[in-house]
Amino acid sequence: xxxxxxxxxxxxxxxxxxxxxxxxxxxxxxxxxxxxxxxxxxxxxxxxxxxxxxxxxxxxxxxxxxxxxxxxxxxxxxxxxxxxxxxxxxxxxxxxxxxxxxxxxxxxxxxxxxxxxxxxxxxxxxxxxxxxxxxxxxxxxxxxxxxxxxx
Numbered sequence: 844x845x846x847x848x849x850x851x852x853x854x855x856x857x858x859x860x861x862x863x864x865x866x867x868x869x870x871x872x873x874x875x876x877x878x879x880x881x882x883x884x885x886x887x888x889x890x891x892x893x894x895x896x897x898x899x900x901x902x903x904x905x906x907x908x909x910x911x912x913x914x915x916x917x918x919x920x921x922x923x924x925x926x927x928x929x930x931x932x933x934x935x936x937x938x939x940x941x942x943x944x945x946x947x948x949x950x951x952x953x954x955x956x957x958x959x960x961x962x963x964x965x966x967x968x969x970x971x972x973x974x975x976x977x978x979x980x981x982x983x984x985x986x987x988x989x990x991x992x993x994x
Contacts, residue, residue: 860983867964874960877949878925885916886925889940890950898931899938907984914938925949 871880878886888905889897897905903913917940920926925946931937942950965973 871960875953875956877953878920878923882916882920885913886920886942886946886950889926890942896939896941899928899940902940
């Protein structure tokens with residue numbers, strides 16, 4: 844398959860990405876019963892992208908969202924007792940996100956379901972196609988960050 848060269852092709856890919864994002868959110872919300880899909884993703888980032896519990900700002904940056912949006916999700920997770928939000932010991936202006944014991948136990952129980960979800964989404968997608976998709980997504984993310992800093 845040739846690379847889309849025309850502007851029209853790029854718009855088609857953009858609309859496909861937006862549609863996939865919406866469908867992924869809806870499917871994730873239906874699939875995961877304890878958390879919303881965004882909460883599940885938030886906890887995945889908090890627990891897998893950092894060596895120690897991250898600050899709210901670091902988590903927001905990793906998620907590509909605003910501090911306010913990240914805080915709203917974190918507060919909901921704290922209400923469900925999956926996350927503790929604490930002032931950082933070395934910088935009282937920063938908030939640290941600490942997964943709770945309840946989350947640690949639940950996430951072990953969800954491992955197989957998480958794995959099944961990912962396998963189902965990428966069924967019939969080859970490793971080569973996944974690699975190409977990941978590379979393209981990384982380039983798109985870089986371009987989006989450049990757009991944000993140009994403002």
